Amino acid sequence: MNSSLRLRAGLVSIALLAAFLGIWHLATRSTAPVTTMSPEYAKLMGLTATQGKSAMPGPLDVGAKLWDHLKRPFYDNGPNDKGLGIQLAYSIARVGTGYLLAVLVAIPLGFLIGMSPLLSKALDPFIQVLKPISPLAWMPLALYTIKDSSVSAIFVIFICSIWPMLLNTVFGVASVRKEWINVARTLEVGTIRRAFTVILPAAAPTILTGMRISIGIAWLVIVAAEMLVGGTGIGYFVWNEWNNLSITNVIIAILLIGIVGMLLDQILARFTRMVTFPE
Amino acid sequence: MTDKFVSIEGIAKRYPGAGGATTTIFENLWLSMARGEFCCVIGHSGCGKTTVLNILAGLDAPSEGAVIVDGQAISGTSLDRAVIFQSHALLPWRTVLGNVAYAVSSKWRSWDRAKVKAHAQTFIDLVGLTGSEYKRPSELSGGMKQRVGIARALSITPKMMLMDEPFSALDALTRGTLQDEVRRICLETGQTAFMITHDVDEAIYLADKIFLMTNGPGAVLAEVVENPLPRDRARTDLHRHPLYYALRNHIIDFLVARSKTFVAETPDHDPRNVPLVHIGKPGLTIASGSEEQRQTWTPGTNPGLSA
Ligand SMILES: Nc1ncnc2c1ncn2[C@@H]1O[C@H](COP(=O)(O)OP(=O)(O)OP(=O)(O)O)[C@@H](O)[C@H]1O
Numbered sequence: 001m002n003s004s005l006r007l008r009a010g011l012v013s014i015a016l017l018a019a020f021l022g023i024w025h026l027a028t029r030s031t032a033p034v035t036t037m038s039p040e041y042a043k044l045m046g047l048t049a050t051q052g053k054s055a056m057p058g059p060l061d062v063g064a065k066l067w068d069h070l071k072r073p074f075y076d077n078g079p080n081d082k083g084l085g086i087q088l089a090y091s092i093a094r095v096g097t098g099y100l101l102a103v104l105v106a107i108p109l110g111f112l113i114g115m116s117p118l119l120s121k122a123l124d125p126f127i128q129v130l131k132p133i134s135p136l137a138w139m140p141l142a143l144y145t146i147k148d149s150s151v152s153a154i155f156v157i158f159i160c161s162i163w164p165m166l167l168n169t170v171f172g173v174a175s176v177r178k179e180w181i182n183v184a185r186t187l188e189v190g191t192i193r194r195a196f197t198v199i200l201p202a203a204a205p206t207i208l209t210g211m212r213i214s215i216g217i218a219w220l221v222i223v224a225a226e227m228l229v230g231g232t233g234i235g236y237f238v239w240n241e242w243n244n245l246s247i248t249n250v251i252i253a254i255l256l257i258g259i260v261g262m263l264l265d266q267i268l269a270r271f272t273r274m275v276t277f278p279e
Numbered sequence: 280m281t282d283k284f285v286s287i288e289g290i291a292k293r294y295p296g297a298g299g300a301t302t303t304i305f306e307n308l309w310l311s312m313a314r315g316e317f318c319c320v321i322g323h324s325g326c327g328k329t330t331v332l333n334i335l336a337g338l339d340a341p342s343e344g345a346v347i348v349d350g351q352a353i354s355g356t357s358l359d360r361a362v363i364f365q366s367h368a369l370l371p372w373r374t375v376l377g378n379v380a381y382a383v384s385s386k387w388r389s390w391d392r393a394k395v396k397a398h399a400q401t402f403i404d405l406v407g408l409t410g411s412e413y414k415r416p417s418e419l420s421g422g423m424k425q426r427v428g429i430a431r432a433l434s435i436t437p438k439m440m441l442m443d444e445p446f447s448a449l450d451a452l453t454r455g456t457l458q459d460e461v462r463r464i465c466l467e468t469g470q471t472a473f474m475i476t477h478d479v480d481e482a483i484y485l486a487d488k489i490f491l492m493t494n495g496p497g498a499v500l501a502e503v504v505e506n507p508l509p510r511d512r513a514r515t516d517l518h519r520h521p522l523y524y525a526l527r528n529h530i531i532d533f534l535v536a537r538s539k540t541f542v543a544e545t546p547d548h549d550p551r552n553v554p555l556v557h558i559g560k561p562g563l564t565i566a567s568g569s570e571e572q573r574q575t576w577t578p579g580t581n582p583g584l585s586a
């Protein structure tokens with residue numbers, strides 16, 4: 001029953017993909033060659049003019065180009081021509097650094113705030129104001145104070161991934177079941193040990209959910225941030241290829257951004273499952 | 280009764296109510312228990328039983344008054360007073376063994392893993408959960424969870440056990456078995472026990488003394504009923520005891536009728552000297568018709584069993 005459902009869903013997915021690729025192919029395929037045209041003009045305009053080819057690349061063009069990229073992902077021909085693997089690695093490294101820094105700040109701070117009603121009330125207005133600020137709005141300030149575009153991008157990642165983690169940690173810690181706390185109290189468990197043996201495991205699923213939201217946001221923001229700061233990274237690659245008018249590369253980059261984002265989400269989802277306990 | 284192991288001295292609990300007023304759940308409550316005594320509290324829902332138990336446990340502080348245990352006023356919780364929670368309160372991310380071991384290692388911080396495990400295992404065996412050590416609470420039945428709670432409470436070898444309706448969520452059969460076990464363990468280890476229950480027969484089977492509380496708000500401890508049944512009693516034979524029905528009727532009578540009107544009808548009630556009721560001892564008896572005390576059990580007549 002269940003496996004047949006999965007099988008049927010898989011078949012439908014494949015059919016949808018095939019339909020999408022088919023329509024894409026049909027919409028972008030070459031029409032009959034335009035005959036009357038001066039040879040110079042034809043040379044200037046390339047295939048678009050000579051064979052009536054659409055400016056939008058078809059799935060076969062993208063596939064061929066993707067294969068090229070996959071064959072040599074790590075080449076480096078100077079600042080404007082690097083393999084996609086290198087560009088993705090830069091982006092992932094920035095997201096990883098900013099995200100880890102955010103984890104190191106958000107989780108201990110969230111613990112403190114969640115355990116102390118006073119801190120919780122006192123810091124609430126700040127969090128409420130800071131949380132809705134678009135992370136990119138920080139960019140000029142970061143560039144001005146840090147004076148390093150790469151570090152600024154990391155800072156932007158840090159600032160955008162901190163809020164979901166902080167709020168979820170606060171919420172998770174503050175809403176640990178009273179009876180579990182009471183168990184620790186009747187056993188005279190000290191504050192530190194209680195934090196690690198009761199509050200942390202009890203709040204872990206909520207905290208991990210926050211971390212999962214954060215990594216998603218961080219991956220969304222890095223593309224925009226790299227378009228702004230330039231130099232390296234998948235966001236810069238997209239912008240650079242747009243300036244080169246290489247829509248094929250843009251489409252490939254979009255696809256890869258989606259896949260990496262999905263993988264990051266899956267990794268966090270797995271961690272979440274590891275700490276989730278059935279009640 | 281000279282040995283007061285536990286003494287609750289004039290405690291009150293008030294909560295801020297609507298519009299700046301305060302709601303008094305109870306006040307000037309006095310109560311004492313001897314070492315090794317098993318006491319049950321019976322009263323209607325919301326009268327403040329859990330509040331009293333939480334104050335005894337140190338989980339909650341009284342608005343007034345003090346609790347003395349073993350000659351010392353308590354401040355906060357203690358490993359000497361173990362609590363068995365109504366909702367079992369097991370840590371769901373730990374196994375059965377993990378839950379009991381958590382308590383053991385909290386009491387004996389310096390013990391190594393093996394020693395903690397061996398000690399925890401003894402108590403898991405004691406409550407009959409051998410073989411389920413590595414199950415998580417979600418894989419256990421209600422009765423098994425409650426057993427883990429009992430094992431956890433006993434494993435720290437407390438001086439006193441506090442139980443808040445520990446069996447109320449269980450089916451009759453499981454409840455009966457666990458009552459037997461708790462009774463046996465408490466007698467064997469000489470525990471002083473304080474148990475809240477809604478089940479009159481449970482109180483009669485387990486208790487040496489039964490505290491009757493009136494309805495809240497402003498609940499008072501109306502009577503302390505001494506259980507006339509011998510300490511050596513069997514659950515199945517309870518109703519054969521000549522004083523069983525007198526005792527049972529006295530309690531039910533209180534719950535049905537007198538708990539509502541007690542405060543109004545007894546203006547000279549002294550909370551410091553709560554009447555001690557000896558069922559079946561002429562002269563000291565209060566209430567519940569005297570013919571019932573002379574009642575002897577005859578086969579075939581089982582009045583009140585369906586009550
Ligand atoms: N935090 C609180 N604020 C205000 N009132 C409270 C609070 N906690 C408990 N109460 C009140 O105190 C009274 C006694 O509560 P308690 O839980 O002790 O009752 P109980 O006798 O254990 O009832 P039950 O048999 O239903 O468990 C109740 O009327 C309840 O409304």
Ligand SMILES: [Mg+2]
Pocket residue numbers: 328329330443
């Ligand atoms: Mg209660």
